[in-house]
Amino acid sequence: MTTLLEMRDITKEFPGVKALDRVNLSVEKGEIHAICGENGAGKSTLMKVLSGVYPAGSYDGEIYYDGALAEFRSLSDSEARGIVIIHQELALVPQLSIAENIFLGNERATGGVMQWQETFRRTEELLAKVGLRDAPGTMVDSIGVGKQQLVEIAKALSKDVKLLILDEPTAALQENDSRKLLDLMLELKAQGVTCIIISHKLGEVRYVADTVTVIRDGSTVSRLDAREGLEEDHIVRDMVGRDMTHRFPDRTRRAGEVVMEVEGWNVWHPEHAGRQVIQDISFHVRAGEVVGIAGLMGSGRTELAMSIFGQSWGRNISGQVKLHGKPVDVSRVDRAIDAGLAYVTEDRKSLGLVLDESIRFNTTLANLEQVSSRGVLSEGAETEVAERYRRALGTRTPSVMQKVENLSGGNQQKVVLAKWLFAGPEVLILDEPTRGIDVGAKYEIYSIINDLSAEGKGVVMISSEMPELLGMCDRIYVMNEGAFVGELTAAEASQERIMSLIVTE
Template sequence: MFADLGGAQFLMTSTILEMRDITKTFPGVKALSNVNLRVEEGEIHAVVGENGAGKSTLMKVLSGVYASGTYDGAIVYRGEECHFKGIHDSEHKGIVIIHQELALVPMLSIAENIFLGNEHARYGVIDWNANETRTSALLKKVGLKEDPKTLITNIGVGKQQLVEIAKALSKEVKLLILDEPTASLSERDSQALLDLLLEFKRQGITSILISHKLNEVNRVADKVTIIRDGRTIETLTKQDISEDRIITSMVGRSLDDRYPPREPKIGEVVLQVKNWSVYHPIHAERQVIKGIDINVRKGEVVGIAGLMGAGRTEFAMSLFGRSYGRRISGEVLLKGKPIDVSSVSKAVEQGIAYVTEDRKTYGLNLIDHIKHNITLANLGGVSRHSVIDDLRELAVANEYKAKTNIRSSSVYQMTGNLSGGNQQKVVLSKWLFANPEVLILDEPTRGIDVGAKYEIYTIIARLASEGKAIIVISSEMPELLGITDRIYVMNEGRIVGEMAASDASQEKIMRAIVRGEGKAS
């Protein structure tokens, strides 16, 4: 909309959404306290804050997950005060939320997922041709060329995220909310999704973006609202947005150094893996890991870099009790002696621990409390004559809660109710109590904020100083460069580069990936 004032035209923006003095309380916890959010039509508005700051709670209030009457304050959408009783009410108005955990059914087709519960039908019979024709048009809008009949399980995570967006478009979305949309995506897929958001902006669609990746926020956001401890701190306009300013507002202090200082004290070789090969668990002829040789020393943090699909997680899981793959061959040595890692229990007994990249599915029991999760990998450490000593277990849980700074009301809080950063600390505590010689960390800071990341890095540095041998798998190259001593580079199931972190750079790592250069010392 333009206004003509004295011959000059000025762009007039209209407010599509106002959330006024939103307060949401759970038993014993005030999650939101008088939070205000104002979003202009056609903009990309980022909402950032530490884990547990209240971002997702605010979006659940907006989308009707938390129904009107369960919170205080007002939602004004397109000039009308709204009282959403459920998610269907908000979607009817054109407000659609895409959660971090994708809500797709793997064994249904793309078309079936997009129109699930909202199918085109004639006389009570689903018109599959109409659904698939409409799906093709929606997929084209998000840049996908897949057949609508393709099963979700047969496409990658990046494409699944785009299917979720196509699903939102099918509901004639006016305000699109994306909660950590790039958390599980490769760099290339992340850039493609951000480009799509910018294209939606040109088409007049308004977006709210929740992200911990501040470089992405910096790239696409027109405004940024920062929430800390359930309160609105400030809203920055485009010219004021900078990573340093956001971090200071998020954590209440300046983080001059993103990574804790450490002085490595590297000793003898603890772990050696020789000629490790793994085949796909379903496609028996497909070799996933191809003759890998690596070693890790006492007190050393070794990084494994690579693009999505390079085989990093498959390597780690196969090493940890053969929990991935078939026809696994090769040798594992601990302090020079061959060890048996043919099952998870044997790997744990030998002193190897693996912190999975998918903490919610494989790392935690979300419907149990913190205390039980922390002791789960070492029940013998809290038992007498095979009977768990409840007081001993409580003492251990409280000890590791303090050591890793888990923020919770008590160790009896349900793990599923914790923020992502605190859930990750519970997973770390579980394996630290098992007292491993070798700790494999797979994407240890995925989906957590910059403040919680620093705490995880501090824990890693402390473990290295205690003599643990640590492997860190990460898709964030600055993270690997900041916390490791040495980096292996993987591509297509092979080690294609090795370099000291002090000599490494993002360019060198990418060059090794793209060109498959040999090992560089």
């Protein structure tokens, strides 16, 4: 095969941090090349170097593309050579149509006048290539995330892409959409498009990749030929630098007294008056117990959690929440926190963190009274608290003054957890607690959850990953169409049993 891309001894430094240290990457024409590594390993930084986001001159090393030395100084430079990167956070304008997004900055115009007929015709051709049947005039904010990913790929194809880079493309997708996207990558490969996929989901790496490069702590660790077969344990060992015989840490299960009860909980949609989203749900959580909630996307899991936590979602909410047998007021978020509840949202970047503020600022945000006197914040007390949780949770950062937007996904999740642990909850509700983080960071989050249960806290875990629920939970409630359709103990639970409850109810 012919080498399309070679990155030699790439080194990239930021103030106080060496993000990449003599990294090497070689990609052959027409292959799908996976880059694996923990959050913060340097995967995305390497791709930003390649695409010109970090321009030539801001890093050491050399890039050879299509047989020639390449010095890209901007995204437009790399795109002009057929290199297109699709970031994990999609770069679409919600208020514009599919056609307008695809040709944004690359408009089909003559003499400054848009050629809409040509734009829509070309859009239809591109949408057909990616298997999207929506009309070119459809507004992007009216389609789901899975379809938005396909629009991004159609946009890339409009630029005559030769090397397509996808950074965690399935992180926000449900299983069916993920598989469609992976199959599309295989189709593009058959059409001669070379792909690089950054992913921590080893199952999908095995499904599509021809070659795998593993990066750890900013350095290249290994290059594996997937066509000869891949062992997930081998990749995990290279990613984290240690054997992980067990994906879930051991835990002694000791459930105590009932700490929280939810009785007859009903919730209606905040905008559609006639639509009931949560229907007469009752459940309980014991001290020291991890209780899972399983269900397909749209089953109402997040809506249930948010409505319990200060009624932050929904309307006409009825039912009762008890802590230690006594009814508590959860009608507002501050009252829910005072009662002893905490909620770690599935959307940490929009709802869980203030991204352009420091770790210190975010850590104390839910319990400012503890770090203030007479309404005046104590910076010293804030720093002490943030440092204590940084050490306790193993957050990787040079300083608690670091902005959280500069942290990896796993470390951002630790900051969210620190914020709510400092609030001192009796029950912690975790909504997709390991979404978008790698296998090594997942293990660390699981260990934190186990420590909480060992302290006698009640934990509710919502997850779309069945193995995660099966590996962590003492009991699992199964949810479908806004109602609980079954309850399984850890001994009874299996992926087959859970799916059977969902599809037969």
